[in-house]
Amino acid sequence: DAGVIQSPRHEVTEMGQEVTLRCKPISGHNSLFWYRQTMMRGLELLIYFNNNVPIDDSGMPEDRFSAKMPNASFSTLKIQPSEPRDSAVYFCASSFGTGHEIEQYFGPGTRLTVT
């Protein structure tokens, strides 16, 4: 199995531009998580889906952020318009189930830089 796939691996964009991050979960996994890692706040959960349905989006910082999961094998995280403070590493993770005892598998992350 290829593991969780994220693209792009690096993104540099100018303030005000739209940014779309992509994630392909491990085949057969039915839960998908978007995390953001910053020096200030560490690793924080933005949103997660179960069976393609958003379950908890309380971590999404503001309306500029949106996430979709149109099918079981693809999810996007969009920032529009982007701001310099959005610069971070964004991780996608997937699991089979959402129970707290379930192991999550992380992708390689997308490093976003907004200038």
Add this chain to the structure above:
Amino acid sequence: ILNVEQSPQSLHVQEGDSTNFTCSFPSSNFYALHWYRWETAKSPEALFVMTLNGDEKKKGRISATLNTKEGYSYLYIKGSQPEDSATYLCAFGGYNFNKFYFGSGTKLNVKP
């Protein structure tokens, strides 16, 4: 917001030293605790999932213990090697919460 604390923040040891660090979490509504190993420029990799008070898990030279009544878990590394250098993260899951709460990690540097 829930507090999951890890200590120390960073640790420098010599190759061959044994070391341990702590994850503290709320003792009420405990469901599960995860330990992850996170190497620089890579993604977090699951080490252990622990659910029962008194649980002890082991993987090679790395082991972990869990005390849910007092709200802490220890991670031990016996005979540290340079390849153990990484950030070790814990994540707490509670009954009344939808999601995990991650600690800020302990960054371990093992010098050859």
